[in-house]
Amino acid sequence: MLVIGGGNAALCAAITAAEAGAQALILEGAPKAYRGGNSRHTRNFRCMHSGPLGVLTDAYGEDEYFDDLLNVTKGKTDAALARMVIRQSEECYPWMHDHGVHFQPSLSGTLSLSRTNAFFLGGGKALVNAYYRTAERLGVTVLYDAEVTHIHLDGGRIAHVDARIDGTPQRFAAKAVVAAAGGFEANIEWLTEAWGPAAANFLIRGTPYNRGAVLKDLLDQDIASVGDPTQCHAVAIDGRAPKFDGGIVTRLDCVPFSVVVNRHGERFYDEGEDVWPKRYAIWGRLVAAQPDQVAYAIIDSKSLDLFMPSVFPPVTAETLDELAEKLDLPAQKLVATITAFNAACRPGDFYPTELDGLATSGLSPEKTNWARPIAEPPFYGYALRPGVTFTYLGLKVDDGARVQGPEGPIDNLWAAGEIMAGSILGQGYLAGFGMTIGTVFGRIAGNEAAAHAR
Amino acid sequence: MRAEVNGSRETRAEARRQIEICNACRYCEGYCSVFPALMRERSFSDADIIQFANLCHNCRGCYYACQYTEPHEFALNLPKVLAEARQDSWREYAWPRPLANLFHERGVALALAVVAGIAVIIGLARLLAPTDGEGFYAYLSHGAMVAIFLPAFVLPLVAVAVSLRRYWTSIGGGTVRLSHVIAATRAAATMKDLDGGHGDGCNFEDEDRYSNGRRHAHQAVLYGFLLCFASTSVATLMHYILDMPAPYPIYSLPKLLGLLGGILLCLGTAVLALLKVKADRSLGDVRVWGGEMAFTGLVFLVAASGLLLYAATGTSLVMPLLALHLGAVLAFFLATPFSKMMHGFYRCAALVKEAATSGLRHSITDQGNRI
Secondary structure, eight states: OEEEOOSHHHHHHHHHHHHTTOOOEEEOSSOGGGTTGGGGGOOEEEOOBSSOBTTBOSOBOHHHHHHHHHHHHTTOSOHHHHHHHHHHHHHHHHHHHHTTOOEESOOTTOGGGTTTEEEETTOHHHHHHHHHHHHHHTTOEEESSEEEEEEEEETTEEEEEEEEETTEEEEEOOSOEEEOOOOSTTOHHHHHHHHGGGGGGOEEOSOTTOOOHHHHHHHTTTOOEESOTTOEEEEEEETTSOSSOOGGGGBOOOGGGSEEEETTSOBOSOTTSSOHHHHTTHHHHHHHTSGGGOEEEEEETTTGGGSOOOSSOOEEESSHHHHHHHHTOOHHHHHHHHHHHHHHOOOOOOOTTSOOOOOOSSOSSOOOSSOOOOOSSSEEEEEEEEEEEEEOOEEOBOTTOEEEETTEEEEEEEEOGGGTGGGTOOSSOOTTHHHHHHHHHHHHHHHHHHHHHO | OHHHHHHHHHHHHHHHHHHHHHHHHOTTTTTOSHHHHHTTOSSOOHHHHHHHHHHOOOOOHHHHHOTTSTTSTTOOOHHHHHHHHHHHHHHHHOSSGGGTTTTTSOHHHHHHHHHHHHHHHHHHHHHTOOSSOSGGGGTSOHHHHHHHHHHHHHHHHHHHHHHHHHHHHHTTOOOOOHHHHHHHHHHHHHTGGGSTTTSSOBOOSSTTOOBSHHHHHHHHHHHHHHHHHHHHHHHHHHHHTSOOOSOOOTTSHHHHHHHHHHHHHHHHHHHHHHHHHHSOGGGSOGGGHHHHHHHHHHHHHHHHHHHHHHHTTTSTTHHHHHHHHHHHHHHHHHHGGGSTTHHHHHHHHHHHHHHHHHTTOOOOOOSSOOO
């Protein structure tokens, strides 16, 4: 049995299959140092539970979980599959623990999630490491630098899989295949098809190895797809982040306390529309629509300590002119924008953690909360760019994780993880749900494929 | 000397760069005391870096869990840079300073110190050959032993005290409260910072596999040392207060404590040395690998020679073994302020400071859970 991919879903499939008696081989496209796909960057798992469970407090029922999901997907979700994932998440928790994952109570400052999300101690890479240990103990073979080039479909079943192992072409004949190779967010050319040349300026927050080669190869052979091919989840991140793999540290939470301008020094959207956890995702798109796909968040000394420290120190200046020069913005225009903004600020009480209604008056666009004059030096500036997190287009699967071909289900092909998550998460993002989909479908795919391979 | 100072400045700058990335990530919060400590700050002074460096037990959990280790361009290796910053801080706080770096980087120097110690013991035994006395005192009188070991014990303690005071002042230690000392003692007694936060231990000898091997071996050494110390203390009390001079029978407190302590020390140091050979050197301060190994060897030698000495009672081997044992003990005592032994003192001070600070300040928090 062959597992294509080396992240959470792939590992759950391989471990489950090995425990069911199958001989599993993992083809991980990345070198060992970068194994684990985007699971490396994750940090928790959203889990249904009827009472206190491990580090999870209280209870989190199926209906509440499902409502939380519908809230972000706006109905773009397969209700039956989604409910199945939610129900099975509860038994995943002890399974994960038994297979080496260490949990911890929610990270400080994320107490609101202590009921819904179980955090991995050390984060997703620690989880991936634990699963590789477990898989190897169970006799699973892992090949790194194993780039799958073609999955040969012949009459409703996979005949063989071609790959380059360390650059050397090799053909694998397997009784059963699990595709768990992630999305295509690191494939800039593919993103360009949907976003145009602007995509060249996007930063990719995760692994550079998610180029969607397996997904594209299967779609080219008329495998059924699901999810909007043009959409990706993008957020506004620190513009100085690396092109790939910047991960969690590149987030910037300063927008609600800022004035955000484009490279012409002009404001373009209400920075205080809602609390940041509800608005950060739209800012990816907003920045993507600006010239050169860049924006600048400007704050003064009053606001520096109101948000999580970012990975890079802000650009700092004693005057707005100096800041404009350092950020390469038109100084006159920036000063004019800030002056107009300051003049439109109204007196009132400022509450950083709730909608305080401290709004500007007479601006276009207005800032509707947390509007305080940018007046007390030093002034700070952060460049913002769109950071792509994941893509929605994926393989359509049934509740047995089986991939669907033009003439019904493929006999020996299953899918798990981001490559099929579009079946359930058609839009938006729900914290920790990607790992839940990967774990549940990884285990299903592993079981089904093992039963088939025997 | 100047180059060294610049070197530690560069090390601290690099540690600061890495810690700022850690503070934006925080995934490792649960592993040890370092992360909650750094999450309370937004910017990091030299004093902060030195405090974190001395809190770090080099468990390596954060390294193997890190998304940003090489080949990632952020190139994080926190266990290594903190080990280097820690070592640099010990060098700067050592007193007298010219001796600061004597044994850390040079295992050979430590071996020579042992040889010198043995020579001193043999020389004095010849020179002051006692005419009477039982047991060991037939070779070296009780008075001579006290004359050698009292200053050899007290003088290094003075040096340790000066160094600790320098450390405490530089990190802005403040008033020490009993509750903080109790919290620090508990952390050290259980070696909490080597349990990985989940109890399965640290990632030392076999990449990302968790193991309590190092934690248990270290506790064997710690408790073995304390038992031997207790043995000597009890014997001293028996000698002076109860007028019961050595030698003591096996079913006596000094012997039982000493035997158990010696065995624990031998086992603990042997396992620690073995684990150190297996561990990846590039996650520690490579400059002091040899010195640390020599120090581990010295503690083993002290314990093993003590046990052998007891086993050899009544044979002709007593004199050479006595010289070996006392020479090793002498070297161990005198080298203490300038050797790996200092880690225990600094670590405890750092734990006291952390206990004091953790109650006062909370971390700047995240606004919710997002990717």
